[in-house]
Amino acid sequence: MSGYDGMSEAVTDEAAGGRRTVVDARGSWCPGPLMELVRVIREEPVGTEFDLLSSDEGSRKDVPMWLEKAGHELVRMTSQDGYDRYVIRKKHE
Amino acid sequence: MGSSAAPQQQMAIVLTEDSADKLLPFATLASGAVALGMRVDVFASYWGLMAFRRGSEGSAVRIASGHGEEGSRLEQALRAKGAPSWRSMLEMAKSLGDLHIYACSQSMEVLDLKKEDLDPLVESVTGVGAFVDRTRNADVTYFV
Numbered sequence: 249m250s251g252y253d254g255m256s257e258a259v260t261d262e263a264a265g266g267r268r269t270v271v272d273a274r275g276s277w278c279p280g281p282l283m284e285l286v287r288v289i290r291e292e293p294v295g296t297e298f299d300l301l302s303s304d305e306g307s308r309k310d311v312p313m314w315l316e317k318a319g320h321e322l323v324r325m326t327s328q329d330g331y332d333r334y335v336i337r338k339k340h341e
Numbered sequence: 342m343g344s345s346a347a348p349q350q351q352m353a354i355v356l357t358e359d360s361a362d363k364l365l366p367f368a369t370l371a372s373g374a375v376a377l378g379m380r381v382d383v384f385a386s387y388w389g390l391m392a393f394r395r396g397s398e399g400s401a402v403r404i405a406s407g408h409g410e411e412g413s414r415l416e417q418a419l420r421a422k423g424a425p426s427w428r429s430m431l432e433m434a435k436s437l438g439d440l441h442i443y444a445c446s447q448s449m450e451v452l453d454l455k456k457e458d459l460d461p462l463v464e465s466v467t468g469v470g471a472f473v474d475r476t477r478n479a480d481v482t483y484f485v
Contacts, residue, residue, distance in 0.1 A: 317377065
């Protein structure tokens with residue numbers, strides 16, 4: 249995964265009750281994960297939950313800050329094996 | 342962007358360099374601003390404009406000017422870590438939001454360049470007056 253060139257992988261799974269999209273931006277450099285999130289969140293309907301995976305430390309400040317500005321919800325953030333998982337809900341168009 | 346009705350903020354960048362150690366931070370800065378919903382206006386002049394010559398396609402002309410041995414170490418690290426190209430970062434930023442890149446008309450004249458010699462990421466050729474006018478109320482300005 250080389251971020252911008254490789255493009256992170258967004259997988260949408262509707263079977264799990266509600267729309268859920270995984271944005272795997274691990275390995276993408278700052279501000280790649282944030283850019284991926286901004287791009288993908290536009291493409292999905294209100295109410296969709298996103299799992300943003302990022303190994304970029306900058307995302308820890310950038311993602312919550314952007315979500316607050318943009319008015320979307322950070323449901324939770326967890327860290328594991330060298331990357332962070334941000335669960336995000338799209339609140340409006 | 343977002344639910345607030347605040348007026349869009351603007352970042353102005355004057356780019357005069359063409360080495361990777363300048364182009365990557367420049368593209369990163371522009372991308373971050375676009376992600377935050379800012380309008381970004383870039384004035385590419387001299388070496389900064391040379392970086393947008395058609396055919397160079399995002400490859401930096403040099404890695405680091407004036408850093409000797411450190412420059413080649415940086416080059417190795419960028420390659421080893423699969424750094425994104427500054428051009429692909431700008432391309433993504435442009436597809437996401439409000440990024441405008443202008444070519445300095447004086448540099449075009451000096452370097453004997455025409456609009457068709459430039460990367461299509463460059464929107465138009467403009468004089469400094471038009472750029473200054475467009476960015477006179479910018480919230481933040483950088484010189485790279």
